[in-house]
Amino acid sequence: MEKVIIFSAPSGSGKTTIVHELLKRYPQFEFSVSATSRAPRGAEKDGVDYYFLSEEEFLALIAKDAFVEWEAVYAGTHYGTLRSEVDRIWSKGNIIIFDVDVVGGINLKKIFGHKACSIFIMPPSVEELERRLIGRGTDSAEVIAKRVAKAASEIERAPEFDYIVVNDVLADAIAKTEQIIDNFIAE
Numbered sequence: 001m002e003k004v005i006i007f008s009a010p011s012g013s014g015k016t017t018i019v020h021e022l023l024k025r026y027p028q029f030e031f032s033v034s035a036t037s038r039a040p041r042g043a044e045k046d047g048v049d050y051y052f053l054s055e056e057e058f059l060a061l062i063a064k065d066a067f068v069e070w071e072a073v074y075a076g077t078h079y080g081t082l083r084s085e086v087d088r089i090w091s092k093g094n095i096i097i098f099d100v101d102v103v104g105g106i107n108l109k110k111i112f113g114h115k116a117c118s119i120f121i122m123p124p125s126v127e128e129l130e131r132r133l134i135g136r137g138t139d140s141a142e143v144i145a146k147r148v149a150k151a152a153s154e155i156e157r158a159p160e161f162d163y164i165v166v167n168d169v170l171a172d173a174i175a176k177t178e179q180i181i182d183n184f185i186a187e
Contacts, residue, residue, distance in 0.1 A: 004096040004112050005029070005181060006161075008105030009121035010151035012133040014167040018121060019099045021174050022181065030094040032085045034104075035061070035070075037078040042138045051082070069107040074146070079104060095185070102154040105161065117184040119177060120161035124168040126151055 009015040023029050035051040037058040046052045053061070058078045062070060070080025079101060089096045098108055102120070109118040123129040129151055133144045158164050163180050167173040 001093065001095060002090050002115055003185070004032075004098060004108065004116045005184065006098045006100065006105045006108050006112075006116055006118040007121060008100055008102045008118070008154075008161065009167075010102070010123060010129055010154045011147045012129045012136070012151075013121045013123040014132070014170060014173065015121040016099055017170065018165075018167065018174055018177055019097055022177065023097065025178070026095075026181070028093075028095055029097050030089045030092070032081060032089060032096045032098050034085075034098075034100060035067075035078075035080050035082055037076070042136075069104060069111060071101075071103055071107070073101055073103070081108065102157050106157065109161070117180065118161040118163070119180060120158040120164045121173065122155065122158060122164050122166045123151070124166060126155075 007015045007019050019031070023031060033047065033049070033051055035053055035058065037053055037055045040046070040052055044050065055076065055078070058080070061067060066082055066084070067080040068083050068086055070078060073079050081098065081100070081104070086096060098105070100108065105118055109116050126148060130144065130148045133139060133147055139147070165173050165176050
């Protein structure tokens with residue numbers, strides 16, 4: 001089938017919560033584990049949430065053209081999609097689910113074209129986004145301020161996605177996302 005579904009949003013919008021719920025509901029979906037050069041947060045596990053690499057390891061993989069796409073999201077912090085992840089999931093006949101930042105989502109849509117459905121998860125407001133980030137308890141006040149400042153420019157890019165789903169009420173956002181996905185799979 002070789003299809004991909006891309007989820008992007010400002011940090012704290014609830015995209016990861018939505019993705020985890022959809023992975024439970026669709027047995028043919030498989031999460032693409034991204035690589036990053038940042039340190040794990042909270043209970044994140046290597047090979048499950050991300051492939052945690054040193055900056056040197058990440059740069060070496062860039063030099064080997066091991067990424068479908070990659071970017072420096074913050075100074076000294078890289079994220080990317082390994083080619084080996086895409087090959088691994090498609091070789092099983094599964095649909096790839098990406099949970100990536102906004103620029104990564106736009107890049108993946110350009111790369112995969114008609115094989116991809118891109119969904120932007122919109123927070124109900126920037127204030128609510130900040131409240132959620134504080135509530136997570138995983139980032140410092142400085143990191144939260146950076147993420148909130150970045151959210152405004154990310155929200156401006158929402159029209160570059162195939163669909164925008166506002167995550168005000170989680171159950172409604174999941175239901176809307178399921179409708180979109182069911183239509184995409186049926187194409």
